[in-house]
Amino acid sequence: MGELPHGLSGVAGEYFVCAELSARGFHATLTLKNAEGIDVLATKPNSGKAITIQVKTIQGSNRHWVMNEKHENSFSPNFYYVFVRLKEIGQRPDFHIVPSSIVASHTATRHKEWLSGSKKDGSPRKDTSMRGFSDKDNIYLEKWDFID
Numbered sequence: 001m002g003e004l005p006h007g008l009s010g011v012a013g014e015y016f017v018c019a020e021l022s023a024r025g026f027h028a029t030l031t032l033k034n035a036e037g038i039d040v041l042a043t044k045p046n047s048g049k050a051i052t053i054q055v056k057t058i059q060g061s062n063r064h065w066v067m068n069e070k071h072e073n074s075f076s077p078n079f080y081y082v083f084v085r086l087k088e089i090g091q092r093p094d095f096h097i098v099p100s101s102i103v104a105s106h107t108a109t110r111h112k113e114w115l116s117g118s119k120k121d122g123s124p125r126k127d128t129s130m131r132g133f134s135d136k137d138n139i140y141l142e143k144w145d146f147i148d
Contacts, residue, residue: 003059004086013057013084014039016093024144037074040082042147050078051147054100056133057084063096063138067131072108075100080147083135096140097147098133107131 021028
């Protein structure tokens with residue numbers, strides 16, 4: 001599979017998340033970009049619980065998703081991130097399911113660690129709004145039980 005343009009890979013990830021949730025008994029729908037920071041709304045019939053999901057999608061072999069400083073303060077008990085790693089056509093993607101409070105904490109902590117370091121030339125790093133989330137050890141791989 002050739003690499004998809006960023007916009008298409010993001011949409012593909014959102015649809016894959018909705019399909020996976022549907023297979024797990026949820027009613028899931030895309031927000032069609034009308035709700036800032038929320039890509040998917042889902043509920044389990046007769047549960048009385050609704051959840052919101054932000055989907056982040058990458059392609060390739062790494063497990064590092066680009067984030068922004070706003071993700072450090074965006075969390076609530078029924079808000080989750082699903083980090084999707086697309087594979088070849090016909091292969092099921094990897095899904096990393098993480099509660100938003102963990103993402104917020106991880107993102108803030110990792111950025112502070114990065115900022116306290118220095119550039120290759122020894123000069124201090126300058127602050128930026130860019131952040132990242134990594135799951136290199138697959139701690140959150142297929143952790144759908146966080147949502148169930």
